[in-house]
Amino acid sequence: MDQFRMPPSRSARETVYAQLRDRILSLDLPPGTALSEKEASLSFGVSRTPVRESFVRLAQEGLVQVLPQRGTFVSLIDxxxxxxxxxxxxxxxxxxxxxxxxxxxxxxxxxxxxxxxxxxxxxxxxxxxxxxxxxxxxxxxxxxxxxxxxxxxxxxxxxxxxxxxxxxxxxxxxxxxxxxxxxxxxxxxxxxxxxxxxxxxxxxxxxxxxxxxxxxxxxxxxxxx
Amino acid sequence: MDQFRMPPSRSARETVYAQLRDRILSLDLPPGTALSEKEASLSFGVSRTPVRESFVRLAQEGLVQVLPQRGTFVSLIDxxxxxxxxxxxxxxxxxxxxxxxxxxxxxxxxxxxxxxxxxxxxxxxxxxxxxxxxxxxxxxxxxxxxxxxxxxxxxxxxxxxxxxxxxxxxxxxxxxxxxxxxxxxxxxxxxxxxxxxxxxxxxxxxxxxxxxxxxxxxxxxxxxx
DNA sequence: ACTACCATACTTGTATGGTAGTATGGAACA
DNA sequence: TGTTCCATACTACCATACAAGTATGGTAGT
Missing domain, CATH: 1.20.120.530 (GntR ligand-binding domain-like)
Incomplete structure (x- = not known):
């Protein structure tokens, strides 16, 4: 009886991740841009947790670079x-x-x-x-x-x-x-x-x-x- | 004057990630094994946060599979x-x-x-x-x-x-x-x-x-x- | 003018409590 | 005996508070 598609409603983490990724790849967030867990969490209207987990994924793909206690930055092109x-x-x-x-x-x-x-x-x-x-x-x-x-x-x-x-x-x-x-x-x-x-x-x-x-x-x- | 090497002291996340990865690759944690944020956090003596972030990394590498609200499992070999x-x-x-x-x-x-x-x-x-x-x-x-x-x-x-x-x-x-x-x-x-x-x-x-x-x-x- | 220091305002890292969805076992019922 | 329902005990997800390292600007001392 589930002929009605579930609302997309991806998790907050997925939403944040996908959008950040898009913005980085489209150079909307140019290489070198400083990101911030707090700022991102405010603009997405979610807490820092899903934002952090997105950063972890992006860092693993080499799209951002996390410097502990200093900041997170969009990776320069190598x-x-x-x-x-x-x-x-x-x-x-x-x-x-x-x-x-x-x-x-x-x-x-x-x-x-x-x-x-x-x-x-x-x-x-x-x-x-x-x-x-x-x-x-x-x-x-x-x-x-x-x-x-x-x-x-x-x-x-x-x-x-x-x-x-x-x-x-x-x-x-x-x-x-x-x-x-x-x-x-x-x-x-x-x-x-x-x-x-x-x-x-x-x-x-x-x-x-x-x-x-x-x-x-x-x-x-x-x-x- | 820093001729003394810093203690390795990786972050908790790094430690947990590295060890879980090793145990999965060595089949110490065989495919299909159920993991759990809570259990892992207890055994590592850290909170659930670094464990979760490790799971995110492992999931991206395809080593574990996260089923929301159900559990996290070591991936079967494809x-x-x-x-x-x-x-x-x-x-x-x-x-x-x-x-x-x-x-x-x-x-x-x-x-x-x-x-x-x-x-x-x-x-x-x-x-x-x-x-x-x-x-x-x-x-x-x-x-x-x-x-x-x-x-x-x-x-x-x-x-x-x-x-x-x-x-x-x-x-x-x-x-x-x-x-x-x-x-x-x-x-x-x-x-x-x-x-x-x-x-x-x-x-x-x-x-x-x-x-x-x-x-x-x-x-x-x-x-x- | 210059330097050393330090308060302060950032940053990410970690801990913990609450929420909602899911599996499971037992009780009530057919 | 077999089926349905529901309480309960899980799970991952998210929000929030606190800890700890770092950059910065102002200030006191030289």
Missing amino acids: SELVEEARFMREQLERAVIRLACESFPAERLVALEDNLRAQRESMARQDDKRMFELDEAFHRTIFEGCRKLNTWAVLQSMNVHLNRSRLLRLVTDHAWSHLYAQHERMAQAIRDRDAETADRVMKEHLTLSITDLSMLKMKYPHYFQ | SELVEEARFMREQLERAVIRLACESFPAERLVALEDNLRAQRESMARQDDKRMFELDEAFHRTIFEGCRKLNTWAVLQSMNVHLNRSRLLRLVTDHAWSHLYAQHERMAQAIRDRDAETADRVMKEHLTLSITDLSMLKMKYPHYFQ
């Missing part, structure tokens, strides 16, 4: 970490698409094709936000077809350090048609079981989509370590 | 997660050793050789514990030489799910001489800049060192999901 995140993503995505060329469920292949169709429509509408979602879903579907969803989850936590902002995203925003073409070629390679092509396209795809950090470092030096 | 952890480790270690064959600092190569010498000595002494440490240090040194220490750190957190115990370890214990021989060949391949050999040996090395889970699943079915 270029080495960003580069390694890119490295890991490249290696794992290439390995998985090679797997996909060995065996891939037909039904997931259909999902890729549906996704490509949706990408064309979103491009026509210049709906960038939707394109981001579809881009992510496209890659996710490949992992799904290879039964590597845990790997995908790990990659997502890496991405936290890659797109610590829409800054990095904005640079790629204007290359949608290029990225779409690569997606097309990937899907085709999986159909053709052509691992070599798939691997090559994926490598290009991922090296292109990551911008040179040095530019950002010049523009926002105080955001970096 | 075979899919274990297999994917193995997969990720293989891909990343192979990618890094290929990098090492392109360029590797002479000084780190010396470290590898010193490590190999120490491995020979430990094998002679049948010092398994030391061999584990040296094995780990060997792989770590390769990552270090490629400036991929963050990647190594990520791998370490994967390993949590791989060796959720010395059970898996024990199986490999008797193959030290084989593993040592592979280490030798890896170091040689790095010296020779022979990426193909290095990649092949590393692949064998990692597929061999991981035991078939199904055996463990048979023996301890209630530890698995």
Whole structure:
């Protein structure tokens, strides 16, 4: 009889955590910003306890740095970490698409094709936000077809350090048609079981989509370590 | 004038976290065990707060599962997660050793050789514990030489799910001489800049060192999901 | 003018009591 | 015998109070 969905009503900790995370990733809370348990608890209207527990989680993900008895600060961007995140993503995505060329469920292949169709429509509408979602879903579907969803989850936590902002995203925003073409070629390679092509396209795809950090470092030096 | 080292005196949270983690990984707290904030706080002699915060960290690492208002339990071993952890480790270690064959600092190569010498000595002494440490240090040194220490750190957190115990370890214990021989060949391949050999040996090395889970699943079915 | 000191207002760390949801065992009932 | 209900004893969640370390600005002494 529970056809009525429970009210979302996540725990206070979850709410605080999710919102802080969003604000950090969107640079609404820029690197270096001082946080404060008390201040946060007041603005969220909860006690310090759930705020503290959120800080513990964020600290473990490397998004904030807690200095005992001094304060809690949004982490500066660590270029080495960003580069390694890119490295890991490249290696794992290439390995998985090679797997996909060995065996891939037909039904997931259909999902890729549906996704490509949706990408064309979103491009026509210049709906960038939707394109981001579809881009992510496209890659996710490949992992799904290879039964590597845990790997995908790990990659997502890496991405936290890659797109610590829409800054990095904005640079790629204007290359949608290029990225779409690569997606097309990937899907085709999986159909053709052509691992070599798939691997090559994926490598290009991922090296292109990551911008040179040095530019950002010049523009926002105080955001970096 | 601070030539005297500070007493370690980690925070209560850190202490509780580290010990719980150890006990879970060593199967001293087997999968499925019910934990309790209150019980843990009593046994550690601290209040529930640092215990709760430890639980938050452990939950994020997937070592415990918190069911609101029901209890906190040591996570069951997820075979899919274990297999994917193995997969990720293989891909990343192979990618890094290929990098090492392109360029590797002479000084780190010396470290590898010193490590190999120490491995020979430990094998002679049948010092398994030391061999584990040296094995780990060997792989770590390769990552270090490629400036991929963050990647190594990520791998370490994967390993949590791989060796959720010395059970898996024990199986490999008797193959030290084989593993040592592979280490030798890896170091040689790095010296020779022979990426193909290095990649092949590393692949064998990692597929061999991981035991078939199904055996463990048979023996301890209630530890698995 | 400069330095050492110290009160004060922060910060995070820890302890504890109360709240609400959940499992369980026994009693009442069919 | 089998089922339903409910008191009770748990659980994690949250709020609050206190403890302890740190930065800062003012003040007294040199």
